[in-house]
Amino acid sequence: AQKVTQAQTEISVVEKEDVTLDCVYETRDTTYYLFWYKQPPSGELVFLIRRNSFDEQNEISGRYSWNFQKSTSSFNFTITASQVVDSAVYFCALITSFSYDKVIFGPGTSLSVIP
Amino acid sequence: DTEVTQTPKHLVMGMTNKKSLKCEQHMGHRAMYWYKQKAKKPPELMFVYSYEKLSINESVPSRFSPECPNSSLLNLHLHALQPEDSALYLCASSHELQASPFFGSGTQLSVL
Numbered sequence: 001a002q003k004v005t006q007a008q009t010e011i012s013v014v015e016k017e018d019v020t021l022d023c024v025y026e027t028r029d030t031t032y033y034l035f036w037y038k039q040p041p042s043g044e045l046v047f048l049i050r051r052n053s054f055d056e057q058n059e060i061s062g063r064y065s066w067n068f069q070k071s072t073s074s075f076n077f078t079i080t081a082s083q084v085v086d087s088a089v090y091f092c093a094l095i096t097s098f099s100y101d102k103v104i105f106g107p108g109t110s111l112s113v114i115p
Numbered sequence: 116d117t118e119v120t121q122t123p124k125h126l127v128m129g130m131t132n133k134k135s136l137k138c139e140q141h142m143g144h145r146a147m148y149w150y151k152q153k154a155k156k157p158p159e160l161m162f163v164y165s166y167e168k169l170s171i172n173e174s175v176p177s178r179f180s181p182e183c184p185n186s187s188l189l190n191l192h193l194h195a196l197q198p199e200d201s202a203l204y205l206c207a208s209s210h211e212l213q214a215s216p217f218f219g220s221g222t223q224l225s226v227l
Contacts, residue, residue: 033213033215035215037218042220043203043205043221043223044219044220044221045158045205045207045218046218047216047217047218091158101146101163101165101212101213102171103160103216105157105158106157107156107157108155108156108157110155
């Protein structure tokens with residue numbers, strides 16, 4: 001079975017705090033791709049990152065960083081020095097070689113950054 | 116151009132109306148998708164087109180009818196919808212299946 005779990009339904013932080021959004025995935029495939037998307041109140045799903053299962057290097061992009069650990073089937077997302085513009089729903093997602101035409105989304109984490 | 120453009124942004128329709136949602140991309144992507152998203156839920160896949168051919172229909176009711184006139188356009192024809200069909204309808208495209216889908220900003224549909 002393929003599944004993505006985001007245990008944090010809602011998170012509130014004060015501006016400039018760091019925040020980590022958790023993502024745990026399940027798949028029996030050895031080839032798969034993990035994604036993070038941001039959905040601000042405007043509705044558009046904004047692509048943030050894609051990782052394939054053979055690349056466990058962590059990645060940093062500005063204030064964003066991602067920690068991919070196959071041993072724990074996790075792909076966590078950290079925002080450093082959060083800003084009000086980071087307020088959004090964040091979705092972790094999975095594509096596997098078995099369900100290559102279907103993005104499997106987690107339930108999402110709603111992040112509120114309070115000024 | 117790295118955008119997926121959807122029109123209209125908002126649509127209100129009665130249960131007897133016929134309307135269409137439109138989606139356009141000029142990134143040369145060969146896979147296009149329709150998703151439905153209810154409030155506070157993740158998007159749910161409805162249809163997938165690959166090289167202009169329908170490859171996936173996720174058991175969507177026939178009152179939703181997709182059409183892919185060419186590699187850049189994707190339409191979703193709506194007829195005799197129900198109030199429970201009110202949702203955000205998102206179009207996406209990707210270079211190919213399994214590549215990173217890029218999403219449009221969606222059409223917020225209300226069925227009265």
